[in-house]
Amino acid sequence: MSGVVFWNTLKSHWRGALYWGIGMGLLAYYILVIIPDVDALNQYAEMAATLPPVLMQMLGVSDSATLLAPEGFIGFGFFGYALLILAAYAVIAGLNVTANEEDEGILDIVLSLPLARWRLVVEKFAAHLVLTLGIVLMAILGMWLGVQQSVLDLNMARLVEATLNMLPGILFMIALTVFISVLVRRKAAAIGIVAGIIAASYFLDFIGKAVTNDIVQVVQKLSFYTYYDSAGVITHGLNVGNIALLLALTVILLAGALWFFNRRDVGL
């Protein structure tokens, strides 16, 4: 019956997503309320100015003056790390699509039901998309609460944009995990490979920001973190091209997962 897997997945995982949402909301709230006033930002900027520029670049701060603006500080203190924190959630969510049930042998029972393999993947992914959206909305809520208590004049619309900007990156990581787990079958192997890809992406982006070398700059483009560009979004607003690219990659990975899953043996 259509939608049963979707609703069941929501029912099974909403609690976990709620905890993640509360965590991200609290973190966002905390980052906003720890900025007491403009003087404090000046102090952060002065401190940052004493650090080597390469180290600042690696931490996602292009210029110590960036920290003078509250948005710049939030970009550094929250958005720079949020996607890395949510990578753990994305991998867990991606494993929930096929890997966990296949690893535990439950998939035999599930696929003996009148349920197409593609439907299982699509409905579960759709449920995790909704849950991820919930987490992002809770982060926005935390941010809004922080803005209410802040003495600074903050651009809430830009903060919402920057928070929503996390969504394509998280969906990409979920789709990546689904694809890899469908491909390699073994949950442990899938976790290892996906963790490796995410870490490598973060590292490539990290290095790319710090080193002005043509080859490094080109290699940096292989990292999906480059297209997340949290600092850029909080300063200039959403980059439609980056979002479209991450969403397109998500769709491609999902289509690839469906293609492989539909053709391969299950549960061996």
Place this chain on the structure above:
Amino acid sequence: MAANPVIQTDNLTKVYKTGKEAVVALKDLNLSVQPGEIFGFLGPNGAGKTTTIRLLLDLIRPTRGRANIFGQDANLNSVALHQRIGFLPGELSLWKHLTGKQVVNYVASVRGDDGRMVKHANELAEQLDLDFSKKVRAYSSGNRRKLGLVVSMMHKPDLLILDEPTGGLDPLLQQTFNQMMRDARAAGRTVFLSSHVLGEVQAICDRVGILRNGELKAVERVDDLTHTNFQWITLRFRDAIAPEVVAQVPGVTEVTAENHSLKVRLSGDFDPLLRAVEGHYIVGVQTKEPTLEEIFLAFYGNNGAQKS
């Protein structure tokens, strides 16, 4: 005119490739299961029974050949076919964090239940003495097996595919299970069950397919197979006894003497054997069912060709 078979396989073959090595799990299986029969798929562990079942359910894909169920390709029409099939895997895994009731409700909702499946599931649970309120992780292996049976039968499927169904069930429940299978047959349903225990198959099946090393060696009526059946009998005497005493007894083909015991291989009735040892004080009698391999060898010989 014969009815259309419920299961029909044509040269169904599965080769597993592990690195450079290829293992033939099933080779050119040609099998036909008729409507309303209980068909036993008999073979030792590793013979290819589970592979066959997984191919029928489209969990794995054949290397060669095809399987048809209710006249439809098992791969191309798997979703529609699964509506009419109930399946119990040999190694049953279910969602450990759910209660039995939640498992039943979920499976029923995927099957598009209008309330009748859950109602029937409750009836089956009562028949099997299963408490639905516990979480799956709290079930014993026997109770988990019962829940698997309920899930496989709750929608009254036209075809039941059961992989080693009675493993973990106590003897009393095995009787209940046997009766459930007979009831399913009486209702016109077809049962395809695998087993490596001859006695289990003999108790309920109409026909048996014997699988060995991935090849179907024969399909026999259970009655014919039973006719070939034999037992190992150990007679324990108070005093020493010569094996010659029973060597000529009809049905006795092998005799081994050890201490005060005689171990004989007996086909047919007991009476001639007991008459032959009349006058000797018998301390104890022990009977042992032959292994499937022994039955197979008795029936087909070492090369798998049927003995005349």
